[in-house]
Amino acid sequence: xxxxxxxxxxxxxxxxxxxxxxxxxxxxxxxxxxxxxxxxxxxxxxxxxxxxxxxxxxxxxxxxxxxxxxxxxxxxxxxxxxxxxxxxxxxxxxxxxxxxxxxxxxxxxxxxxxxxxxxxxxxxxxxxxxxxxxxxxxxxxxxxxxxxxxxxxxxxxxxxxxxxxxxxxxxxxxxxxxxxxxxxxxxxxxxxxxxxxxxxxxxxxxxxxxxxxxxxxxxxxxxxxxxxxxxxxxxxxxxxxxxxxxxxxxxxxxxxxxxxxxxxxxxxxxxxxxxxxxxxxxxxxxxxxxxxxxxxxxxxxxxxxxxxxxxxxxxxxxxxxxxxxxxxxxxxxxxxxxxxxxxxxxxxxxxxxxxxxxxxxxxxxxxxxxxxxxxxxxxx
Amino acid sequence: xxxxxxxxxxxxxxxxxxxxxxxxxxxxxxxxxxxxxxxxxxxxxxxxxxxxxxxxxxxxxxxxxxxxxxxxxxxxxxxxxxxxxxxxxxxxxxxxxxxxxxxxxxxxxxxxxxxxxxxxxxxxxxxxxxxxxxxxxxxxxxxxxxxxxxxxxxxxxxxxxxxxxxxxxxxxxxxxxxxxxxxxxxxxxxxxxxxxxxxxxxxxxxxxxxxx
Numbered sequence: 001x002x003x004x005x006x007x008x009x010x011x012x013x014x015x016x017x018x019x020x021x022x023x024x025x026x027x028x029x030x031x032x033x034x035x036x037x038x039x040x041x042x043x044x045x046x047x048x049x050x051x052x053x054x055x056x057x058x059x060x061x062x063x064x065x066x067x068x069x070x071x072x073x074x075x076x077x078x079x080x081x082x083x084x085x086x087x088x089x090x091x092x093x094x095x096x097x098x099x100x101x102x103x104x105x106x107x108x109x110x111x112x113x114x115x116x117x118x119x120x121x122x123x124x125x126x127x128x129x130x131x132x133x134x135x136x137x138x139x140x141x142x143x144x145x146x147x148x149x150x151x152x153x154x155x156x157x158x159x160x161x162x163x164x165x166x167x168x169x170x171x172x173x174x175x176x177x178x179x180x181x182x183x184x185x186x187x188x189x190x191x192x193x194x195x196x197x198x199x200x201x202x203x204x205x206x207x208x209x210x211x212x213x214x215x216x217x218x219x220x221x222x223x224x225x226x227x228x229x230x231x232x233x234x235x236x237x238x239x240x241x242x243x244x245x246x247x248x249x250x251x252x253x254x255x256x257x258x259x260x261x262x263x264x265x266x267x268x269x270x271x272x273x274x275x276x277x278x279x280x281x282x283x284x285x286x287x288x289x290x291x292x293x294x295x296x297x298x299x300x301x302x303x304x305x306x307x308x309x310x311x312x313x314x315x316x317x318x319x320x321x322x323x324x325x326x327x328x329x330x331x332x333x334x335x336x337x338x339x340x341x342x343x344x345x346x347x348x349x350x351x352x353x354x355x356x357x358x359x360x361x362x363x364x365x366x367x368x369x370x371x372x373x374x375x376x377x378x379x380x
Numbered sequence: 381x382x383x384x385x386x387x388x389x390x391x392x393x394x395x396x397x398x399x400x401x402x403x404x405x406x407x408x409x410x411x412x413x414x415x416x417x418x419x420x421x422x423x424x425x426x427x428x429x430x431x432x433x434x435x436x437x438x439x440x441x442x443x444x445x446x447x448x449x450x451x452x453x454x455x456x457x458x459x460x461x462x463x464x465x466x467x468x469x470x471x472x473x474x475x476x477x478x479x480x481x482x483x484x485x486x487x488x489x490x491x492x493x494x495x496x497x498x499x500x501x502x503x504x505x506x507x508x509x510x511x512x513x514x515x516x517x518x519x520x521x522x523x524x525x526x527x528x529x530x531x532x533x534x535x536x537x538x539x540x541x542x543x544x545x546x547x548x549x550x551x552x553x554x555x556x557x558x559x560x561x562x563x564x565x566x567x568x569x570x571x572x573x574x575x576x577x578x579x580x581x582x583x584x585x586x587x588x589x590x591x592x
Binding site: 176177179180181182183184187229232233236237240243244246247248250252254257 | 483486490501504505539570571572573574577578581584585588589591592
């Protein structure tokens, strides 16, 4: 700490020399001011300033060009004593008591008084105040502290922006809210459509115009719109009914039911992953992720009906019901996804060869997905 | 000097219950110094009011759960206290403990997942939101029929036709009470069945833990 301060003071001394005039005695005077400021800061410690004076003395000799080192040392000591006499007489007495070397330099003090008479006392006072104020300012420390504080704030705000942008990209509450915009009649009619989809005439989603923007109507107003309420409730209902069935068979355990639900969630996630890969390989624009969740979750409605039949009627009749319901879900998916793909690739109608090629692949994908939905009813 | 202090102490001790009951603060009137402690005691709030436990509200909410057919006030759940739900949760755990099943962890876990899920679904379905403390309060108070079911299972065998009827009755009772409160708070008249269904799923989970 003190070593750094000494180095900074020496630098300031050099700066004064460079900006000042080219008088050797002026150079000595500036250096003397620096030393005096250092002694003022150190206070009662006398030994450390002596050690710090070694490197400046060498450079001083080099700059001033004096041939004799010993006269320079005596001159510096004499200047210090004169300045102390001018400003603090009591301090002089203290120095005389502590170190007898100053007594030996008494003759040189008298000899140098004539030379120092050329300088005016106000200049000495002003420069000493300037050096003291500069030393106490510590600009390097303040600059470092300010820079560190600004860097911390910049880092925090950058991280916050990153989190906000990424969270807004993957999860939108308003979009999710539109999938839960359902009412009693929609849910009832949708479940009826899932159970018996053969009499439905129109499968296309209705488009509503709001402020010159064409967008799909919410599930509340369109029977063909996908929602997330029915898949979510059907999924939970299926596993609760399965737990009830285990309870009737005296095999119920909360741990086992929790494991079954976790396994169901994992299978649903794998199915969604395959669904997304299917879109990728068929070279078509992807539908929203929530639509995928909705379409792949509708089969749980039929699984619930199968579970109720199993509890009430037994395994043989429920197996027949399961076959009938799997055909229903396949038909439903075939009709729905075909229109979903055609609406997504509507912009490519004018290019006939590409349309035919991608149309074939999409038809295969739609058929495969429908069959997979039917088979998954037997696996779960 | 000592005699005066003991007399003052006895006097303040004697007058405190009298002041609380009959509000005769200035009855003695002998010395000005005696009135200080008595006034400070009379100005104190009751302990239960300071703690925030209001047994009148807890009792009125419990009665509204027990009688779901009565018309309820829309401000019945304005003070969303959590004392009732915690009490009913612990009561359910103790009743299951008497039947030889230690299910405190499952009750806490299912309650936590159920309340958070209901909070998410209700905020997604309704235009006007609801805070999670109100959800916990409503679902916790409507757990009371499950406690009756659990105590009933101590008496009779729950795994039979009569038991299944009782399970269904308890689930319907809890679901009806809770969905009535939610619909009243959220103003979702045309979605009454849709609000009731996830509530029914939650209480079915509690019924599975209770009965089996």
